[in-house]
Amino acid sequence: MSDPFFSRKRKRGPARGGRAAQLSRAPERSNEIEDEEITDPETSDEEMQEAGSADTHTEAESEEESGDENDEAEFANESAADKRRRLAQQYIENLQNEIDSTGFDARDVDKDILAARLKEDVAEVQGRLYRFIAPSFAFLRPARKFLSYKTMLTPTGIAGADNTLYTVSKDRILSKWDATSGKRLKFKRGDHDKEIVCIAVSFDGKFVATGGKDRKINIYNPELDLLKTFTQHRDSVLCLSFRRGTHQLYSGSADRTVKSWSLDALSYVETLFGHQDAISDISALAQERCITAGSRDRTVRIWKIVEESQLIFRGGGPGSGHRVKFVEGSIDAVAMVDHHIFVTGSDNGTLSLWTLQRKKPVYSVHLAHGLDTLLTPQEYTAEKEHFPTPPKQQPRWITCLATLAYADIVVSGSWNGVKVWRVVTQDTTRIDVDGVATGGARKQYSLEPVAAFKLPGVVNGVKILENGNGEIRICAAVGRELRGGRWMERDAKNGVHVLTIQKKSG
The missing domain is CATH 1.10.287 (Helix Hairpins)
Structure with a gap:
């Protein structure tokens, strides 16, 4: 690039052709000489701007360097x-x-x-519990909405993201709903060969996963277009869960294995072994780990994927009743509150709260959903005259659990409706054997009942949705039968009950 300084000196020099020729052309070139003193014909406007900016940067850099030198001198002895x-x-x-x-x-x-x-x-x-929001909601008299269609069979699972719900049912239909209006937006049928048992939706609603008794896991987009089918499980797929904030999917099966899938690549990742019975429920949060319930092996396992290890928590303790104790036969439901706290539900009606620091529940609610109604003689025997001794009342087992991530709200379901619980934390002082305070502190956890909503039928799945408008929705998939069999039948209509709970005013 030509320098304007040298161009000005060059243009001011004597022109070729002698002094007389220069004087004869002077009147004609007066304007040109003035222009040439501003810029050179060979120098473009962009080059002049670059030259000017270079000079400006040079001055700014010199000032900045002097400022830096002063700062360095001022903070030279700074630690x-x-x-x-x-x-x-x-x-x-x-x-x-x-x-x-x-x-x-x-x-x-x-x-x-x-x-x-x-x-x-x-x-x-x-991964700590930090949202204590249960007291800020008015659980009395929530707005109710019922979602169903004419030929719907027992719903077996429910999932959702934002204001969109997805349900699966025993008629092998996957349905998409608008939770606000209650309309069914789309439905899909025919991709599973047997009953669909479970469903999960990613945090952004980009992927929908379903699992069934045909051992398949089908992956859909939000428009319910089939993207991929996984067939690696050797028995029924009973539960699915997405890792929070990612597209990593975990699945549990009756083949006693947990499998991990990457839906970004639509590929299989790995298999985890350890349970001795069918995996009935699974839950995951943001960390790369998941928690599973092993049904009749009466264990809950936390799988640390990165460390390639697992933590085992064993149940099986007796639960207290009115006059008898009901022994825990299987752990059927599990849900994570945060990365250190989780809840489980059992077939003896016990709702248990666990932490990673202890191998036993820190708090248990026995007969959380009460005892079932006593059967009449006509219901438990075919005899007409001599009736045998009627069976004792049995507890309603917990069929499903749901939590809000890192919040203090827990929802449990059975065949008498859903109940809302609050996780209560208290700081207590450690006391030694002699009853003297040691000065240390620890947290004490408990579960407190908040509300109970009676729903006709069996609650086979429950989901809590937050829509950001100061309200939460408890969505319960209710049917006439249990999702795993037909040995119980209730007088109810198959569908989804949506309970909208507002924040307290003021």
Whole structure:
């Protein structure tokens, strides 16, 4: 690029052809000489801008370098801790200046937004329970809506994302619903050869997965177009769960294995072994791990995928009744509250709260859904005259569980409706054998009943949805039969009950 300085000196020199020729052409070239003093004909406008900007940058860089030299001289003897403190203070001052320029009170923003947001971010990264929202909702008299279609058989599973629900039923139909209006948007049938047992939806609604007694796992897009079919399981697929915030899928089967799938690549990843009976339920949150219930092996296992290890929690303890104790025969439902707390439901009606620090439940609610009604002689025998001794009342076992991630709300289902529970945490002081406080502190957990909603039929699946409008929806898939068999029949209509719960005013 030609320099304007040298071009000006060159243009001011004597022209070729002598002094007389230059004087004779002087009146004609006066304007041209003035123009040439500004720029050279061979120099473009862009080059001049680059030259000017180069000079400007040079001046700015020189000022910046001088400022840096002054800062280095000023903080030459500064320690590492002092430097971190100084930089943090500068960051806070800059943040407050930005907030002040927008017209907000910096103190209120720091207290109500920044501190709370940082606390929530740290809690979620650590996988801790941090959303204590149960007391802020009015569970009395929620708005109810019933979703169904004419020929619907018993629904066996339910899942959802945002305001969209997906259900599967024993007629091998996958249905998509609008939870707000209650309309069925789409449905799909024929991709499974036998009954569909379970369903899961990714966090963004991009993938829908279904599993059935035909050992298949079908993957769909939101428009219910079939994308992929996995056939690696050797028995019925009983439960599915997506890892929170990802497209990683976990599946549990009656073949006693857990399999991991990557839906971004639509491929199989690995198989996990350990359970001694069919895996009836599975749950997962943000960490790369999942938790499973082994039904009649009476164990709950947390699978640490990265460490290639598992934690085993054994149930089987007796639950107290009114006058008798009902022994736990199987653990059928499990759900994670956070990465350290989870709940289980058993066939003796016991709802148990567990933590990773103990191998036994830290709190249990026995007969959470009460005892079943006593059978009449005509119902339990075919005799007409001499009736045998009637059987004792049996507990209603917990058929399904659902939680809000990192929140204190737990919902359980049976064949008398759904119940809402609150996870209560208290800080207690450690006491030694002599009753003297040791100075240490620990958390004590318990479950507190919040509300109960009677629904006709058997609750085979439950899902809690948050729509961001200050309300939550408890969606229960209710049918006349249990999802795993036909040995129980209730007088009910097959469908989905949607309970919309608003926040308390004020």
